[in-house]
Amino acid sequence: MKKIYIIVLAVLLCLIVLFFYFKDEKVYTFKEYSPSGKLIGTNEYVIRNGNSIQHGKFVNYNERGIKIAEGNFVNNEPNGKSIYYFDNGKIESVHYRKNSKVTEESIFYNSDGLIRKYIMYNDIGEAKFIIDFDGKTVKKYDGYATYPVNQYKIEKEKKYEIHTRDTLKVGDVIKYEYLLANIPNAKRTFKIETEGIDNSKVKRTITKEVPTRIVVEEVLTKKGLNRIKAITQYTFNDNVTRVKNDTVTFDVNVK
Incomplete structure (x- = not known):
């Protein structure tokens, strides 16, 4: 009886170790360089079943080293807030993504940093409300807020x-x-x-x-x-x- 108890306990301990091993996956960072040797991107990923899965933050840069995009991936799919920048470093657009096919919300800016357009999408990525701005004044809007x-x-x-x-x-x-x-x-x-x-x-x-x-x-x-x-x-x-x-x-x- 004592041997059975020890065996059961050992199995349980192994299962617990395996659970935490796969739960706390090690995150790696892949760096991408241009032909001239400039860093143009960093991507976080994990290894599952021998395959690299993009999972975590990504950042892209132009040749001058200015950040032009950043966001997050979950299981090889964009998820959450992604920000894109003009080459001068000012925000060009912000998108909240459910995955690569469905965007939930978008905000677009002009080169002066003012909002020029806002879009809300439904659950399958169809635009349901759009509003345009001229400076800070509403230009027009359409759809269901x-x-x-x-x-x-x-x-x-x-x-x-x-x-x-x-x-x-x-x-x-x-x-x-x-x-x-x-x-x-x-x-x-x-x-x-x-x-x-x-x-x-x-x-x-x-x-x-x-x-x-x-x-x-x-x-x-x-x-x-x-x-x-x-x-x-x-x-x-x-x-x-x-x-x-x-x-x-x-x-x-x-x-």
């Missing part, structure tokens, strides 16, 4: 899409999400309301996820038709552009 994405009922750890014809009961928890544009040169306010109830008594949790996602969970408290409204207001700093008000609604039937 408040964009609904997922509206789900939580039930036994599974998700079921809500349709207006579905019927739920008081006490059920629903989860729904929006994409909210982070419009530059503007102040944003956002709130959720259900018509016909005291919203101060609703158990509702609102969570922000970078860069544009808002996740809402709430407990249903009212029988009958529940009309849930997301109300967003943008007040622009240029004192010229009108206040932009967005209201998005969806209905839930409750027993």
Whole structure:
């Protein structure tokens, strides 16, 4: 019995060592040089199953040694904030990437350092809101600054899409999400309301996820038709552009 216990303990210790070995992967740095010998890039990577996987920070430089791009990779895919620079070192654009195919948000600058364009994309990388600036003044905008994405009922750890014809009961928890544009040169306010109830008594949790996602969970408290409204207001700093008000609604039937 004692031998079996020792063997089991040894196996467990080996598994723990292996777990931490693969969890804490060693990060290497690959340096790239131009034909003239100038450093033009550094890329962090890890080794998995004999293959090098780009995983970590990357930085690119021009021939003069000025940084022209930086960002992050996860498992060979760009992920998170990537920044690109003009050759003079000023920011040209900032992109928040989900992967190589989907960008979530972009900000473009002119050579004077002023924002010239902002774009918010949906979950498959389609531009859903675009705003152009002339200096700090809004030139034009188009699309949906408040964009609904997922509206789900939580039930036994599974998700079921809500349709207006579905019927739920008081006490059920629903989860729904929006994409909210982070419009530059503007102040944003956002709130959720259900018509016909005291919203101060609703158990509702609102969570922000970078860069544009808002996740809402709430407990249903009212029988009958529940009309849930997301109300967003943008007040622009240029004192010229009108206040932009967005209201998005969806209905839930409750027993």
